[in-house]
Amino acid sequence: MEKTVITVVGKDTTGIIARSSTFLYEHNINILDIAQTVLDGIFNMMMIVDVSGMDITFEEFVCKMKALAEEIGVDIRCQREEIFDMMHRI
Amino acid sequence: MLxxxxxxxxxxMIEHENLDVRTVTMGISLFDCSATTVEETCSRIEAKIRRHAGKLAETADAIAAEFGIPIVNKRISITPISLIGASCCKTPDDYVTICKMLDRVAKELGCNFLGGFSAVVSKGITESDRLLIESIPEALAVTDNICASVNVGSTKTGINMDAVKLMGEIVKKTAVRTADRECIGCAKLVVLCNAPDDNPFMAGAFLGITQGDAVINVGVSGPGVVKAALDKCHGENFQVLCDxxxxxxxxxxxxxxxxxQEAAARLVSSSASSTFPLPLPQPSVTASPTSSRRWASRSAGLPARLRLSPCSTTR
Incomplete structure (x- = not known):
């Protein structure tokens, strides 16, 4: 399993989760965990996904997610899970 | 689960508090590059640097993209050149020739600095050391990405005052030689006392003679992160501050x-090197597997050796 953390930050609007998860489904990326909060109208979402079965390279995945982020009008970051594990787990 | x-x-931390990796610096030993002619020495040095660091910039960029952490600089440190050029350099111009080759290679590999145009003369000066030191003003004037350093003393041996006098003259000549460019030559020159056994920090960087064939050093920068954390401690006691x-x-x-770890794992598989220590600043972390196979087996776990020590901050 190759875990990647996707973070979405931006103005709350309809369809952020729907469009993100549709994109992930189209590329055979499995969502393992999802959490979200809305603070002062700012949408914060974190998804942990398994990219081991995806049909595109990681670079393409990052590029396409960025393009999607521009369409929706939010910021999306895709980072391998290890960086979070290293910082927050011994 | 996170x-x-x-x-x-x-x-x-990454987006608002400027957490980033300042540099990934590869140290490369050049002891097997000495030859009887300057041309052959240059050829061997270039081949060895390209073999080990050919994919350094590309690898660092790929890691930055995958982990979402900026890696600002990619650099190289090499064995002090006065040791390598001793067998073939007869004039300061010979060292300038080597320096130009190093500059060209560093630029072609996407490295913004290459350190190790150096001499260690804390006890005495060999003929090779003297020629390299005399070549410094010209070498730093005609190159852009090369850093030079000279170690002129240590607590154990005392200060080599002949070297201090010589370096005083060299610093002035270097400044004069690059006077039209705000004396940039001196910004790439370090005169040290008590140089560490191995130093990955520019401009005084060089690969120590006790190091392996190739090493990866990483410098991290997070003063903004520390400041933001301290801002949250106002009114708290000293224990909370320390924690x-x-x-x-x-x-x-x-x-x-x-x-x-990631850079070492990727670069070790594309080069012939066998040892990848990983010193980090503040505090430093060192991992020293003895073979590439052992490294590969440890790459996902804790390093072989963990050492905490005060260390200078990177530039």
């Missing part, structure tokens, strides 16, 4: 360790 607070703490600093330093250092 929680949303931890994830956004990390992304906030906050320790926890924050741990997180910053672990990012550097992860990048170093």
């Amino acid at each position: 929680n949303i607070k931890e994830v956004f703490e990390t992304t906030n 906050t600093i320790k926890k924050t330093a741990f997180k910053i250092t672990r990012v550097g360790q992860m990048v170093a």
Whole structure:
């Protein structure tokens, strides 16, 4: 399993989760965990996904997610899970 | 499983508190590059640097993209050149020729600095050391990405005053030689006392003679992260302050360790090197597997050796 953390930050609007998860489904990326909060109208979402079965390279995945982020009008970051594990787990 | 607070703490550090990897520096030993002619020595040095660091910039960029952490600089440190050129350099111009070759290679590999145009003369000066030192003003004037350093003393041996006098003249000549460019030559020249056994920090960087064939060093930078953490400690007691600093330093250092492990794992598979120590600044973390196979088996776990020590901050 190759875990990647996707973070979405931006103005709350309809369809952020729907469009993100549709994109992930189209590329055979499995969502393992999802959490979200809305603070002062700012949408914060974190998804942990398994990219081991995806049909595109990681670079393409990052590029396409960025393009999607521009369409929706939010910021999306895709980072391998290890960086979070290293910082927050011994 | 990670929680949303931890994830956004990390992304906030990177996006708003300037957490980044300052540099991934590859140290390369050149002891097997000495030859009887300058041309042959240059040829061997170039081939060895390209073999080990040919994919350094590309690898660092790929790691930055995958982990979402900026890696600002890619650099190289090499064995002090006065040791390598001793067999073939008869004039200061010979060292200038080597320096030009190093500059060209560093630029072609996408490295903004290459350190190790150096001499260690804390006890005495060999003919080779003297020629290299005399070549410094010209060498730093005609190159852009090369850093030079001269170690002129140590607590154990005392200060080599002949070397100090010589370096006084060299510093002035270097400044004059690059006077039309704000004396930039001197910004790339370091005169040291008590140079460490191995120094990955520019401009005084060089690969220590006790190091392996190739090493990866990573410098992390997170003063903004520490400041933000301290801002949250107003009114708290000293224990809370100490714990906050320790926890924050741990997180910053672990990012550097992860990048170093990843870079070593990727570069070791594309080169013939066998040992990849990973010193990090503040505190430093060192991993020293004895073979590439052993490294590969450890790349996902803790390093072989963990050492905490005060260390100078990177530039």
